[in-house]
Structure formats: C-alpha cells, structure tokens
Amino acid sequence: MLGLKKLKYKKVFARIINTFMSLPPVVVGLVVALMISRRGPLGYLELLFTPVAMIIAQTLLVTPIITGIIFNNSKERGQIIKQVCKTLGGDRFDTLLLLIKEMRIDILIAVVTGFGRAISEVGAVMIVGGNIRGHTRVMTSFIVMNHSMGNYSTSIAMGIVLLIISFITNSILYNYMAGD
C-alpha cells in the first residue's frame, strides 16, 4: 500500500528502504549485539547468544529486502490494478485483496530473495548467536568454523546440504509460479 499512496516523504522512504536492502550483515549483527548485550538498552531481556537474537538480526536483514522489492514493483503495476479496481466499483478492501492476488508472483519473488539472503547469512548470526553447538550454531557458521579448523570435507558436505535445501525450497516456489 505504501507504493500506491501519495505520501509527502515517499522518496525519502524509498531511499531508506533501498539503503537498508544492502545493509552489511555484520553491521546489523553488531548493532543488534550492542542493543541486547548486558550493558545495552535491551540487556535486561538477556537475549544475547540465543536463537531469538538470531531471529531478530535475520528479520532486520530480510524485511527491507522483501519490502523494497514489493514497494518498487507496486509503484507502477499497483497503480494500474488500483485504478482498474476503482473503475469496476471496488472499495479499499477489494483493492487490497486484488493487489495481493495480482502481485502474488512479485510477493513470492521477494520472499524467495529474502529466503536466499537469510539462508546464506553468516556474519550477523555469528555475532549475536555466538555459534554455540546445539544451541545457536547454524549451517553457515558450521561451515565457516570447520573451514577455519581445516576440516574441508565436512565444510563441503554441509555446503552441499545447504545447497540442496535451497534448491528444493526454490524449486517448490518456482514450480508454484510456473503453474500460475
């Protein structure tokens, strides 16, 4: 809906979103870690080195990407859809439903891109998660750790598992899009 509204600071919003789309993960990790560390403003929540902290960092990284892609695509096509719905007698709710339905492929592409960013992320999750075995260790941080230890075959094996998961997820989503 932001892409369709005539807002005063829409250009500023677009620039912020576009900047946030290319946020360096380590910077996000660092900021989140500083916020939730014991001396940080959210330190009392005791989230550092927990899966919740990793989810927060990943959300901060992925949300601008998904929002940005949908925002940029909705600026042009969204206006046309909104206009058609209005001329056929649709109200705001009808317009919103139609927009979601008509832009489902754009939304799906944004989600796939966000998923790709999340699954390949290592910097931020290592900073806020701490790579604790059985607790906050993820596949990417496992690969980095094993590589630094010289366990190349283990790293490669985990890399293949990661690739297979990514391939299966993308195949399911793109299969849905192709059948649309």
Add this chain to the structure above:
Amino acid sequence: MDIRIKDIVKKYDGKTVLNVENLCLSKGKIYGIIGPNGSGKSTLLKIIAGLEESTKGKILYNNQMLSKVIMKKMTYVSQNPYLFRTTVFKNIAYPLKIRGIDKEFTYKSVKKIMEEFEIDNLQNQLATSLSGGESQKVVLARALIFNPQLLLLDEPTANIDPNTIELIERTIVKINREKNITIFIVTHNVGQARRICDEVIFLKNGTVIEQGKTEDVILKPKNSETKKFLSLEYHMS
C-alpha cells in the same frame, strides 16, 4: 446518467491543460471527444471517472456530486487494457463478485455477455495470453457486465483489426440502445465518431472548440480549427 461539467480546470505544474466551462451530457446518448494529441481528452475522461481531481470546478452526476454510490454506477476503460492473471470468465465476473451477486446469476450474465462479444470460446483461457483484440473485448465485457449507467471509453479500438473494431462498435451501440447507457468515448478516428456517436465534442489545447450533433460537427464544422483538424484526419485516412 446525466453529466454536468461546470468550469473544470486542470493544471499540471501551474500549466493549464484543461479548461472546460460548460458541458452537458444527456442520459442514453453516445458522445465522442475528438482532438489532437495533448488536447486534454483523456484528462477530461479521467476527471469524470473520478480517477483524477480537477484543480477547479465541479461535475454533477444526475445532479449529485461524485460519491461511492455514483462510482459503483459508472466505469472507465483505459486505452491500455489491464486483465487480471486469471481466466477470461473470472475477469468478466469480477465486478459482480465484488457486488456480492450470487453465482448462478453471475454465470448466466457472463455467458450472455461473452456471446455478445463473441468470446464464449475463450471462457477458460488465461486472460493474460489473449491477443490485443480479444483483450479489448474482455475488458469491455467486464466493464459492461454490471450494467453501468455511464461508460467512459478511452480509445477502445486503438491498434485493433477492422473486424474486431466493427464488432466492438456494433456491441457498444446495441448496449447503448438497449440499456440507455450514457457513453463518452475518446477517439482519434473521425470515421468511428461518425459511425457511433450521437454528438461530438472537438477539444484543442484543453478547450472545447466545437460541440454538436455528429453530422453537423464532422460534415459542416463552423470553427476553422475543427475544419483544419478534420481535413488533416481525412487526408491521413
């Protein structure tokens, strides 16, 4: 639906693109707007459709200001038709669906209008895979399915083959006569205006230069600007 346009002015970045003092459209007639590119034809149509706001002036629809109720009684078809990513049937049924019309009535209505536009063979086809002419027929069928009182058409037959143009024109006139719909059509084609319009409005630089019965304006234009435009149009066609 009767339309009264009073002192409509539209400005873009301080520049006046439309300045229509007085224009009355009577119920049940087909009006054509002709004029060169940039004369404000599409802008006027969009303002009437409620898609753009005028800088000044007002428009009365059956002596009422534009409201949600009025918006539900009229429709606008742009020169670049947009079809939903679904079947032809669902595209045409959409206006009835959002009005909460039951499925049986919707099915019968869609079937009937598809037959009128000779697109009943396309019922289950994906609308986005249609040709230009077929798309335009679907867009018009979708616009007419809910029996609007006012139909605003922005060059509905641009880039379409003569057979489809003939069918669309015939259907527009038929629906106008049967259902008494007021139709306002922007066209570059003077021949088309002559074939289907009851009255013609010649617009240039955002101003109404000449208005009257189709035969009078096209065959016996009074204004030199209209004469010049028409002679050029005839020469080109």
